[in-house]
Amino acid sequence: MNHRRHRIATIPGDGIGHEVIEAGQEVLEAAARKFGFSLNWTEFDWSCDRFQNTGQMMPEDGIDLVREYDAIYLGAVGWPTVPDHVSLWGLLIPLRRELDLYANVRPVKLFEGVKCPLADRKPEDIDFVVVRENVEGEYSKIGGRLYEGTPQEAANQVAMFTRHGTDRIMEVAFDLAKRRRKHVTSATKSNGIVHTMPFWDERFKAATARHAGVETAAYHIDILAAHFVLHPDWFDVVVASNLFGDILSDLGPAVAGSIGIAPSANLNPARKTPSMFEPVHGSAPDIAGKGIANPAAAIWAGAMMLEHLGETQAAEAVINAMATTLAQNETRTADLGGTEDTRQSVAAVLAAL
Amino acid sequence: MNHRRHRIATIPGDGIGHEVIEAGQEVLEAAARKFGFSLNWTEFDWSCDRFQNTGQMMPEDGIDLVREYDAIYLGAVGWPTVPDHVSLWGLLIPLRRELDLYANVRPVKLFEGVKCPLADRKPEDIDFVVVRENVEGEYSKIGGRLYEGTPQEAANQVAMFTRHGTDRIMEVAFDLAKRRRKHVTSATKSNGIVHTMPFWDERFKAATARHAGVETAAYHIDILAAHFVLHPDWFDVVVASNLFGDILSDLGPAVAGSIGIAPSANLNPARKTPSMFEPVHGSAPDIAGKGIANPAAAIWAGAMMLEHLGETQAAEAVINAMATTLAQNETRTADLGGTEDTRQSVAAVLAAL
Ligand SMILES: CC(C)[C@H](C(=O)O)[C@@H](O)C(=O)O
Ligand SMILES: CC(C)[C@H](C(=O)O)[C@@H](O)C(=O)O
Numbered sequence: 001m002n003h004r005r006h007r008i009a010t011i012p013g014d015g016i017g018h019e020v021i022e023a024g025q026e027v028l029e030a031a032a033r034k035f036g037f038s039l040n041w042t043e044f045d046w047s048c049d050r051f052q053n054t055g056q057m058m059p060e061d062g063i064d065l066v067r068e069y070d071a072i073y074l075g076a077v078g079w080p081t082v083p084d085h086v087s088l089w090g091l092l093i094p095l096r097r098e099l100d101l102y103a104n105v106r107p108v109k110l111f112e113g114v115k116c117p118l119a120d121r122k123p124e125d126i127d128f129v130v131v132r133e134n135v136e137g138e139y140s141k142i143g144g145r146l147y148e149g150t151p152q153e154a155a156n157q158v159a160m161f162t163r164h165g166t167d168r169i170m171e172v173a174f175d176l177a178k179r180r181r182k183h184v185t186s187a188t189k190s191n192g193i194v195h196t197m198p199f200w201d202e203r204f205k206a207a208t209a210r211h212a213g214v215e216t217a218a219y220h221i222d223i224l225a226a227h228f229v230l231h232p233d234w235f236d237v238v239v240a241s242n243l244f245g246d247i248l249s250d251l252g253p254a255v256a257g258s259i260g261i262a263p264s265a266n267l268n269p270a271r272k273t274p275s276m277f278e279p280v281h282g283s284a285p286d287i288a289g290k291g292i293a294n295p296a297a298a299i300w301a302g303a304m305m306l307e308h309l310g311e312t313q314a315a316e317a318v319i320n321a322m323a324t325t326l327a328q329n330e331t332r333t334a335d336l337g338g339t340e341d342t343r344q345s346v347a348a349v350l351a352a353l
Numbered sequence: 354m355n356h357r358r359h360r361i362a363t364i365p366g367d368g369i370g371h372e373v374i375e376a377g378q379e380v381l382e383a384a385a386r387k388f389g390f391s392l393n394w395t396e397f398d399w400s401c402d403r404f405q406n407t408g409q410m411m412p413e414d415g416i417d418l419v420r421e422y423d424a425i426y427l428g429a430v431g432w433p434t435v436p437d438h439v440s441l442w443g444l445l446i447p448l449r450r451e452l453d454l455y456a457n458v459r460p461v462k463l464f465e466g467v468k469c470p471l472a473d474r475k476p477e478d479i480d481f482v483v484v485r486e487n488v489e490g491e492y493s494k495i496g497g498r499l500y501e502g503t504p505q506e507a508a509n510q511v512a513m514f515t516r517h518g519t520d521r522i523m524e525v526a527f528d529l530a531k532r533r534r535k536h537v538t539s540a541t542k543s544n545g546i547v548h549t550m551p552f553w554d555e556r557f558k559a560a561t562a563r564h565a566g567v568e569t570a571a572y573h574i575d576i577l578a579a580h581f582v583l584h585p586d587w588f589d590v591v592v593a594s595n596l597f598g599d600i601l602s603d604l605g606p607a608v609a610g611s612i613g614i615a616p617s618a619n620l621n622p623a624r625k626t627p628s629m630f631e632p633v634h635g636s637a638p639d640i641a642g643k644g645i646a647n648p649a650a651a652i653w654a655g656a657m658m659l660e661h662l663g664e665t666q667a668a669e670a671v672i673n674a675m676a677t678t679l680a681q682n683e684t685r686t687a688d689l690g691g692t693e694d695t696r697q698s699v700a701a702v703l704a705a706l
Contacts, residue, residue, distance in 0.1 A: 084544035085551060093545075117582055119472040143511075143548035153516040155552035158496075163506040191437035192446075192599060195496035198438060199508035222599045226607035229470055229582060246545060246575045247600065254579030 004037035006309050009069040009274065011044045013091075015283025016293035017075020023295030023346045024073065024302040027318060030350050031306065035314040042069070048079035048087050057090030063098045071305050072276035075298070076283035089141070097135045099273040101266035102165065103172040104132035104245060105304070106280065108232075108252035108262070113327035115337065116257045121232065126256045128235035129176060132245025133169040134266055136160055137196075139242045161196045161241070163203065170207035172269055173239035177214050180236050184208075186218040187240035187248060200241065224248070228255050253280065260294050260335045261326075263301035265308065277305040292341045294333035296322055299349060321352035357390035359662045362422040362627065364397045366444070368636025369646035370428020376648030376699045377426065377655040380671060383703050384659065388667040395422070401432035401440050410443030416451045424658050425629035428651070429636035442494070450488045452626040454619035455518065456525040457485035457598060458657070459633065461585075461605035461615070466680035468690065469610045474585065479609045481588035482533070484526040485598020487619055489518040490549075492595045514549045514594070516556060523560035525622055526592035530567050533589050537561075539571040540593035540601060553594065577601070581608050606633065613647050613688045614679075616654035618661065630658040645694045647686040649675055652702060674705035 010025070012018040025041060032039050044066070046058035057077075059065070066072055077092045078084055095101070110116050110126035143157035177184045186204040190197040201218065208216045217234075219227060221244050227234060228251050240248055253262035262280040279297030287293060299322050307315035325348040332338020333345050340348070363378070365371040378394060385392050397419070399411035410430075412418070419425055430445045431437055448454070463469050463479035496510035530537045539557040543550040554571065561569045570587075572580060574597050580587060581604050593601055606615035615633040632650030640646060652675050660668035678701040685691020686698050693701070 078544075085547055088544050089547065117472060118470055139545050141547050145548065145552065151516060153552075155514045155549045157512045157546055157549040159510045159512065161508045163504060189596070189599075191431075191441050192492050192596070193510055194438055194442065194494050195498065196508045196510040199498065199506075222603035225578060225600050225604040226612055229604065229607045230612070243542070243545070246542075247578050250575035251578040251582065251604075254582045259579055259583070 004311070005040060006037065006070045006311075007040045007042070007068075008071050008073050008305075009042050009044060009066045010073045011046050012075040013046065013077045013283065014048050014079045014087075015076055015285050015288035017047075017077070017283055019288075019291060019293045019342050020279060020295045020298035021073060021075040023342050024298035026346055027295075027299050027321075027349050027353065028302045028306065030353055031311075031314040031318050034317070034353065035311060037311060037314070046091055047077070048082040051082055051087065051090065057087060063094065066095075066274060067099070069274045070309060071274050073302065073305060074276055074278040076279065076281065078283050080285055093139065095276055096266050099268060099276070100135065101268050101273070101276055102133065102135045103169060103267040103269055104134035104249070105172070105176070105265040105267060106130045106132065106245075106249040106252070106262060108249075108256050109258065110256040111258065111323050111326045114257045114261075116255075118229065118232070118255060125233040128232070128252065129180070129237050130245055130249040130252055131169065131173040131176060131237055131239045132249055133165060133240070133242050134245075135242070136162060136165040137242035159196050161199055166200060166203040167207065170203055170239060172267070173237050174207055174211040174214050177237040178211070182213060183215045183217070183236035185224070185235055185238045186216065187221050187224050187238060187244040188218050189221045189244075191220055204239070221247070225251055228252060232256070249280065261296035261300060263297050263304055265301070265304045267308065275305075275308050277301040277308070291343065292334055294335050295342050295345055295349075296326070317353060321349045324352040325349050357664070358393060359390065359423045360393045360395070360421075361424050361426050361658070362395050362397060362419045363426045364399050365428040366399065366430045366636065367401050367432045367440075368429055368638055368641035369634075370400075370430070370636055372641075372644060372646045372695050373632060373648045373651035374426060374428040376695050377651035379699055380648075380652050380674075380702050380706065381655045381659065383706055384664075384667040384671050387670065387706065388664060390664060390667070399444055400430070401435040404435055404440065404443065410440060416447065419448075420452070420626060422627045424627050424662060426655065426658060427629055427631040429632065429634065431636050433638055446492065448629060449619050452621060452629070453488065454621050454626070454629055455486065455488045456522060456620040456622055457487035457602070458525070458529070458618040458620060459483045459485065459598075459602040459605070459615065461602075461609050462611065463609040464611065464676055464679045467610045467614075469608075471582070471585070471608060478586040481585070481605065482529060482590050483598055483602040483605055484522065484529060484590055484592045485602055486518060486522040486593070486595050487598075488595075489513055489515060490595035512549050514552055519553060519556040520560065523556055523592060525620070526590050527560055527564040527567050530590040531564070535566060536568045536570070536589035538577070538588055538591045539569065540574050540577050540591060540597040541571050542574045542597075544573055557592070574600070578604055581605060585609070602633065614649035614653060616650050616657055618654070618657045620661065628658075628661050630654040630661070644696065645687055647688050648695050648698055648702075649679070670706060674702045677705040678702050
């Protein structure tokens, strides 16, 4: 068997993005050595820093530069001195769109040793995945303003859903459910949102018909958010539009006590482009550069990257090492109530690995 | 002083709407007797039943019929045999829009005796109000489909925000905050939604400048939903667009264990039209007609109606009676873990009153 080699583009981005990507690389390198493959890293300095120096978050041909890699490992994008919609629509969102990373997969899991904000919930109660449509829907630059700066001012924004985009995200959700507990929940709002959400419901029904053996449920987003708190044990795979998935994939980790450690996989399931893996957390300007950021989200995102690259055993080993360290009360960063810094936390994961 | 008389239009609607409105009327009548005013009730049969008999949820001139009342007391709208977007856009939403009930005020409160799904939270930790824009924003019939029924099918939906609509909901939120703990939180998504939400942020800033002495915060809706679970004690008044307010005003009550008892006031703050008061819960087809529905949401909504009608003392007395019964472990309906039916629950509130 040939030695397996994976070429990874890293984009540390802003703030603690640097610290956690470095930490993640260290863990992934150790896994690579252990499981006999190698990772070649190429770093790109795309960030708010770069924007302030050059006026661009990434170069004109940025997307083409990363297209040839096997995967992208992203830290965090955003800094207080650059408006969010500038930095995100200048880097994160074009990466998702132009590489057609249409499936955003975000696991929600209560780990042993992590404090859950809900009363009486155990690890077996919270273990689901939010599958978020990642390139169309409510996120769009379509729209604008009229009568700007006057009392008559009005702004509009168009949400666009295509059958192409909706059907393929349903496929991802149902396929994933088949490898899990065979249940898919759809997040809808067809009672209040008249055009796009009834359409979403139809495509969910069509997908249900294509996938015998998978049980389904559908809830309006308002009550679904409530159920995340009241009945997190009801969920296996939750499929949602771009905006609803965004909300649910922060709410889910909050409920599981893992808002600081949640990972996000931006996938092109057909593997025509490199998929991108990132922590859900942001650049955390308040603690950036202090060396105290929790690297767990980046490590978990790294494990998802290994899994996507076909390194299933290594991926499992990394997740298990992370779970072991989380379960040990002594090895925790400040955000989880511990006293460790990033380096100590990485050392603990490496030891467990 | 003249005898005060308030004319109320009741719309029980569907399912348990009938049971809870009747229960609420009984409690409000008792309060009226005690505090020396009278309530004149006129009932309208607008509902899914009516739709199935006549093809219309309400008559053509429905809105004009209720315009002359002092307030509207609504049960629940929706039934499985009628598509939600038909029943709701045929009754609930036109009432909100055509009467210009632009402020949807939804209190979130953890009552003594109510089981909170969060660990270690006490009544003083959860006491805030969601102020939701109720007539514009993401809820619209603007949009449609192209290539219907083909692989190229696409649907779109336009969210519309006006300065008029945004500024006036901000006013309601800041005014309310001044009568409470002087803090307003804005729900935004200006990093992902490019046109309407940056506009929302600007209007929030403008409102902040007009209201010295009120502290403010703003969060993107994804992390805000997470904070509802992790830090419900951060909030006093939360101002949100139509869709975000819809989500937050189900999530809030879920967090406070009060999803079945949450009320909703649809206000025209200028009092040019009758404001409308309703429970947040739906028509509950599974328990409709059994006489076991929890009347607390309708009673709480009734108290908000009394408050709006200027019967402040009576409103307080009703809320207190409700709080007392909730605190008594014996007097609870099944949804709160008790064994009482609607009648027993009403009797307990009447006794406390
Ligand atoms: C029934 C539905 C249209 C309605 C809404 O979304 O406004 C409900 O959820 C509410 O919050 O009153
Ligand atoms: C930063 C923001 C644009 C982004 C999103 O809304 O997609 C983030 O919240 C996420 O979930 O990855």
